[in-house]
Amino acid sequence: MSIDPTDASSTPRCTATAKGTGQRCKRRPIPGGTVCVKHGGGAPAVRAAAERRQLEAAAGAVLAGMVWNPAAAPVTDNVLEMQRLAGSMRQAVDVLGGRLEDGDPCEECGRGAGADLDSVTGTAWLRVLRELRQLLADMQRLGIAERAVELEADRVRLIAVALGRVFDVLGLDVEQRGVGTRVLLEELRAAAVAGEVAES
Numbered sequence: 595m596s597i598d599p600t601d602a603s604s605t606p607r608c609t610a611t612a613k614g615t616g617q618r619c620k621r622r623p624i625p626g627g628t629v630c631v632k633h634g635g636g637a638p639a640v641r642a643a644a645e646r647r648q649l650e651a652a653a654g655a656v657l658a659g660m661v662w663n664p665a666a667a668p669v670t671d672n673v674l675e676m677q678r679l680a681g682s683m684r685q686a687v688d689v690l691g692g693r694l695e696d697g698d699p700c701e702e703c704g705r706g707a708g709a710d711l712d713s714v715t716g717t718a719w720l721r722v723l724r725e726l727r728q729l730l731a732d733m734q735r736l737g738i739a740e741r742a743v744e745l746e747a748d749r750v751r752l753i754a755v756a757l758g759r760v761f762d763v764l765g766l767d768v769e770q771r772g773v774g775t776r777v778l779l780e781e782l783r784a785a786a787v788a789g790e791v792a793e794s
């Protein structure tokens with residue numbers, strides 16, 4: 595998007611109106627904000643919000659400039675991919691966290707840069723930390739689901755062992771065992787279908 599300097603509407607202007615004249619303020623808004631310093635743009639909360647908007651816009655520009663490769667290798671193993679992603683995220687958190695700790699004290703406020711979470715590094719650190727926390731929660735849920743599937747498989751193995759013992763006690767031959775197994779599987783399948791219908 596190009597900006598035409600002769601077009602007044604393309605230059606950002608403070609959105610406030612002057613009390614006396616009722617006309618729109620002609621000053622420039624603070625960077626990332628909608629109002630000028632005289633119309634509330636100097637307030638810490640307004641300045642912080644404007645800075646956040648600038649950071650978000652800068653991050654968006656980085657993503658927009660990326661080359662997306664449609665021929666990139668597909669993800670086939672969700673668990674492995676999540677583990678890799680979590681690993682690189684944790685490293686990013688460590689690197690960014692280290693920068694926050696090592697930073698020189700702020701010239702304006704004298705605080706250590708580590709306490710200045712409004713900085714670009716602090717914003718990036720918080721964002722990756724939140725994403726990592728969400729990913730770890732997702733991985734835990736996936737692990738619980740897999741464990742449930744394993745328990746189901748364990749139960750089927752127990753039933754098969756118990757059925758074999760029953761056949762032994764009854765002294766059944768191979769053909770009778772086949773019939774018994776088939777009937778059991780049909781009954782289990784019917785029970786599973788009935789259970790799914792009841793759940794839905």
Ligand SMILES: [Zn+2]
Nearest residue numbers: 608619630633
């Ligand atoms: Zn103004």
